[in-house]
Amino acid sequence: MEIIYMILSIIATIWLTKFAFVRNRNLPPSPFPCLPILGHLYLVKSPLYRALGKLSNRYGPILMLQFGTRKALLVSSPAAVEECLTTNDVTFANRPHLLAGKHLGYDYTTLSWSSYGDHWRNLHRIASLELLSAHRLQSLNHIRVEEVRLLAKKVYGRAMEDGMVEMKSMFFELMLNVMMMMIAGKRYYGESVADVEEAGRFKETVMETFVLMETTNVSDYLPWWKWVGGRELEKKMVALGEKRDRIMQGLLEEHKRKLVVAAAKGGGIEAGMTEKEEKKKKKNLIEVLLILQEKEPEYYKDEVIKGLMQVLLSAGTDTSSGTMEWMLSLLLNNPQVLKQAQAEIEDCVGKDRLINESDISNLPYLRCIVNETMRLYPPGPLVFHESSKDCTVGGYNIPSGTMLLMNLWAMQNDPKNWEDPKTFKPDRFRGLQGSRDGFKLMPFGSGRRSCPAENLAMRMVGLALGTLIQCFEWERVGEEMIDMTEGTGLTMPKAKPLVAKCQPRGNMAKLLF
Numbered sequence: 001m002e003i004i005y006m007i008l009s010i011i012a013t014i015w016l017t018k019f020a021f022v023r024n025r026n027l028p029p030s031p032f033p034c035l036p037i038l039g040h041l042y043l044v045k046s047p048l049y050r051a052l053g054k055l056s057n058r059y060g061p062i063l064m065l066q067f068g069t070r071k072a073l074l075v076s077s078p079a080a081v082e083e084c085l086t087t088n089d090v091t092f093a094n095r096p097h098l099l100a101g102k103h104l105g106y107d108y109t110t111l112s113w114s115s116y117g118d119h120w121r122n123l124h125r126i127a128s129l130e131l132l133s134a135h136r137l138q139s140l141n142h143i144r145v146e147e148v149r150l151l152a153k154k155v156y157g158r159a160m161e162d163g164m165v166e167m168k169s170m171f172f173e174l175m176l177n178v179m180m181m182m183i184a185g186k187r188y189y190g191e192s193v194a195d196v197e198e199a200g201r202f203k204e205t206v207m208e209t210f211v212l213m214e215t216t217n218v219s220d221y222l223p224w225w226k227w228v229g230g231r232e233l234e235k236k237m238v239a240l241g242e243k244r245d246r247i248m249q250g251l252l253e254e255h256k257r258k259l260v261v262a263a264a265k266g267g268g269i270e271a272g273m274t275e276k277e278e279k280k281k282k283k284n285l286i287e288v289l290l291i292l293q294e295k296e297p298e299y300y301k302d303e304v305i306k307g308l309m310q311v312l313l314s315a316g317t318d319t320s321s322g323t324m325e326w327m328l329s330l331l332l333n334n335p336q337v338l339k340q341a342q343a344e345i346e347d348c349v350g351k352d353r354l355i356n357e358s359d360i361s362n363l364p365y366l367r368c369i370v371n372e373t374m375r376l377y378p379p380g381p382l383v384f385h386e387s388s389k390d391c392t393v394g395g396y397n398i399p400s401g402t403m404l405l406m407n408l409w410a411m412q413n414d415p416k417n418w419e420d421p422k423t424f425k426p427d428r429f430r431g432l433q434g435s436r437d438g439f440k441l442m443p444f445g446s447g448r449r450s451c452p453a454e455n456l457a458m459r460m461v462g463l464a465l466g467t468l469i470q471c472f473e474w475e476r477v478g479e480e481m482i483d484m485t486e487g488t489g490l491t492m493p494k495a496k497p498l499v500a501k502c503q504p505r506g507n508m509a510k511l512l513f
Helices: 002-023 048-059 078-085 101-106 118-130 134-139 141-161 165-184 195-211 231-266 274-281 285-295 302-333 334-351 357-361 364-376 408-412 452-473 510-513
Strands: 061-068 070-075 164-166 381-385 391-393 395-400 403-407 470-474 499-504
Touching: 048 061, 048 381, 048 403, 048 408, 070 078, 070 165, 078 285, 078 391, 078 403, 101 195, 118 285, 118 302, 134 141, 134 452, 141 164, 141 165, 141 357, 141 452, 141 470, 141 499, 141 510, 164 165, 164 334, 165 195, 165 285, 165 302, 165 452, 195 231, 195 302, 231 285, 231 302, 231 470, 274 357, 285 302, 302 334, 302 452, 302 470, 334 357, 334 364, 334 452, 357 452, 381 408, 403 408, 452 470, 452 510
Parallel strands: 070 403
Antiparallel strands: 061 070, 164 499, 381 403, 391 395, 470 499
């Protein structure tokens, strides 16, 4: 027992000495107490963005936290975030090395997890040009239009059955189909899917990924914890990583076989196509990457391609589908806003055709609703970066290797930045172009590591919700307001899936069929 006390005393002494030394290095203020070994981990509660928001309200917008062995800089003011993402943009362009990046990010080599450098820049360029550029998005417009029409038809079918529609799964399946069509040229949900069993495995894997990513891994902050009892979560990550890899590899092999067959039948031209038709054919992302692999096999390895596919699927599904669910929930709780949005669509589009993506720029109130939804419920409430060298923020010294936590939720719900921030007021964004309002509103981040899929997300949310608003009358299931409680997770999901009542508006049903 004396040995144990001695060891604990030594640890406490070292920790307190280190803490006293740190106080003289002009670091940002730090909440008291900072416990030996644990640091501020005792303050970690769910949802994390709310817990950290309370800390900022109490101690200030720039704080230094100690999560076990990791230092973390918490910023929650537009001025501090602006300094991090402008003056110190390159310095904070890295991601922290967490175990999820090792086992689910091909050892920190994917677009989401890799350190800032040549490899990351090349991945970002591929994603931006080959899938997410304005030209590429326009060329793939037919995919989004078709999938949104199929969603509206599905909602119509449920409405005709009993009028009750569960929207969470519908939005999720919509986004997964859109991303899979753009990436691999196949759908995973609906009547025309090629393999129902494969679709089931894919959905299971996607949902398992979100569950694991929502779980705080103590070993990321206390490395010795995995030897005490924290290896179970890591084992699950390893198993999930292998499962995800098999699915992605299967998609790759399927496309490789098609290329071999096409080459054998026509020197690279697909069977039955003329050379002119082949050039007009819109290639999906896998086809583009496999062509690059033939030219540069030493760089475009299967792992690089699979990692890019996984990142785009993960980033492009849950965030946008969650925003759609929050947006429709807010409209159901604010029917006067819903009526105003329907009136705007009727004035701009009319009653004789369905809304198109090209109409969205002429629907300013709809864009206001989208922006206000993302202000209240940002798809990424906490943004994680890491410093690559020493720097200063707000006059404080920030050491190299410090994890940066930008609390977008706290900024976007702060009365210092917004009048009456808890109230749903789309009109506050009248006149705003795009989805940025300085650094007060930045749902897609900013700087080098901002979300490259912003344009796609805004198109999808605008088109999908615009179509549902145009085609259906919506109302709550009962007299009670829609429950707006937030669930746990990195992307701020609703705790209770949205269930609503709807019926077709006027002659809209004729336009769907």
